């Protein structure tokens with residue numbers, strides 16, 4: 001039996017980068033500007049140039065990034081913020097931080113992203129509860145942008161603003177626009193397993209709004225004003241470490257070729273699995289960075305499927321086994337309309353396959369063969 005396959009292979013990337021990252025880290029160790037050192041400014045300029053945003057505010061992680069925007073906008077107790085239920089907890093967690101109410105919205109089964117009809121129902125739910133719906137946080141799940149134009153149209157009609165949670169999709173594009181250049185602001189995460197990751201925690205906010213950017217820069221350092229010892233607002237300690245900035249400067253240089261490599265893997269998986277499984281199709285006008293490559297296993301025993309792949313040396317993962325509105329900390333919050341049937345169903349159906357830029361065709365073929373074998377086995381058993 002051949003070696004087990006890596007779900008995400010950071011060692012292969014490290015090998016490709018050679019000594020460049022190590023040298024960059026060592027430069028920081030030696031110059032000593034560990035907090036807000038020169039690399040932080042350089043990285044922010046590089047990220048702005050990459051995605052086309054006027055301002056990049058780097059920060060400690062993708063959760064703080066979301067928090068910066070809500071704090072800067074003064075989101076408060078009587079407000080509601082609409083967000084998908086089929087996402088990572090951070091998206092709704094930050095809403096709860098501010099004392100506002102997260103209202104959970106359903107997603108589409110084809111893109112895993114916000115459903116517009118459910119979003120409209122969510123606005124009504126908010127008003128019925130006496131809350132003021134101020135914002136929507138669309139999530140670009142698994143690296144595919146949400147339908148920003150359709151969401152923005154609802155926002156305009158209802159007087160809300162859009163904060164794009166691009167923790168999984170930095171590097172992707174929507175109708176010719178890079179993620180980071182749309183909505184009031186966009187946030188991302190540099191957690192190691194994200195498409196662009198550092199060697200620890202990191203994140204960033206992107207915006208074209210000068211005033212919002214200035215407020216977030218202040219929030220990042222305890223609400224600092226122009227006089228360092230006169231704090232003008234309540235903020236936090238949300239800075240990105242200089243060492244992580246140094247790592248990201250080097251990783252960003254190879255990121256475009258990594259995005260291409262990821263897309264190649266996904267297209268090849270799709271071509272070989274489309275006939276047997278429900279594969280993730282990229283809508284016209286979108287690109288994905290494939291944070292995850294996720295199949296839908298309706299009618300199959302997912303646990304058995306995962307066990308069979310594991311036996312063949314192929315790791316799998318389930319993102320997410322429980323939608324937020326069913327989780328202990330969040331089940332007291334309202335949901336849009338009469339419920340979120342798609343989120344609940346997807347949680348039972350989805351399974352993600354190994355995805356990273358360094359998957360060779362030979363390894364891809366092993367994954368594809370294992371998926372086919374496991375599915376054929378279940379179909380045969382069902383037919384008997």
Ligand SMILES: *Cc1c(COP(=O)(O)O)cnc(C)c1O
Pocket residue numbers: 061062063064087088090091139165167168188189190191201202203
């Ligand atoms: C990872 C992630 C976050 C949070 O990022 P951290 O850097 O881990 O704080 C937020 N939203 C989504 C959708 C994520 O996947």
